[in-house]
Amino acid sequence: MPKRVDHAQRRAHIIDALVRVAAAEGLHAVTMRAVAAEAGMSPNLVQYYFETKAQLLHAALERLEQQSHLRWSARLDGLSRPVSAHAFVEAFLAEALPTDEASRAFHLVWTSYAVLAMTDPELAAQPFVAGPDRLERQLTGVLEQAQREGAVDRKRDAAAEAAHLLSLSHGLGTSVLVGQRTADAAMGVLRTHVDQLFARPTDPSPSANGAAGHAG
Template sequence: MPKRVDHAQRRTHIADALVRVAARDGLHAVTMRAVATEAGMSVNLVQYYFDTKAALLHAALERLERQSHDRWAARLAALPRPVTAYDFVEAFLAEALPTDADSRTFHLVWTSYAALALTDPELAAQPFVAGPDRLERRLADVLRQARENGALDRARDPATEAAHLLALSHGLGAGVLVGQRTADAALAVLRAHLDRLFDGPGPAPPPGGARGG
């Protein structure tokens, strides 16, 4: 009887191989052949699942985003109850900083992809900004709830503040990657901004406010 192939598992295996190549050698070194070698399979088999490099890159980004969500959920689960809006947002943004090997890989690959997409129409056509858009909306929802509960000044616009926070997090993350500052220093800057943003601890955010894909 022929062995049953788990196609979803095989796609994940290939995406993980791409991430390893990108983290080790840089995204510019990613080719179908390099990924196939890393995955221990033929180029034809890789192309069976991903007909273009852009499709493979996008699948790898989606994989990294899901893993990042799982790590963030673990951070949230470890926080003391009730979870304040401040702590919720801090955990949300701290996961986006390259503070360990996994988050560094995520930040490195996503930033490299964004840079390549500036001059590659095929990469730019992929909806790789969907993830950041979802994060911004989730942050805005939490900040909106915090404003209603009195933890955030009512004069502040949640959508604008969410955009500010993500831009700050991305900028700090890039600084850590290039050695401008340490991860601890980046976290200190982030916390200083949150101290100015929030007027009080506030109650926990509503269920379902966790980051997701």
């Protein structure tokens, strides 16, 4: 009786091979033949599951996002209950930093994909920004809830703050990836901005007004 093939498992095996190649040599080094060699398969078999390199790259992004979501869920489960908006946002941003092999691969592949998509119409045609858009909406919703609860100043634009925090985390993630700073240093920068965002607004004191007037 012929052995049944688990096609989903085989697709995942191919995608994992692509991620290993990309993490070791960069996404520019990824070819169908290189992925096949890493997966221990023939190029024809890889092409049976993914007709083009663009299809394979997009499938890799989707799998990496699913794995990132699972890591985020595990991180969230580890937070003390009830989870404050402050703790949620800090953990949310921490998950975006490349602090281990899995998160480093995710950051490297996604950033490389975005760069390649700027000059490759087939890659650009894929909706690869859906994940970041979803995260931005989710973070905006958390900040809006925090505003309703009085944890964040209502005068702030929640959507703009979410975009700012995510842009900051992506930039810091890249700086960690290239060795500019450590993951702990990057997290320190993020934590400072989150603390400022959740700082209770205070009325300016007479001394503060005087200092401001003197400075002017």
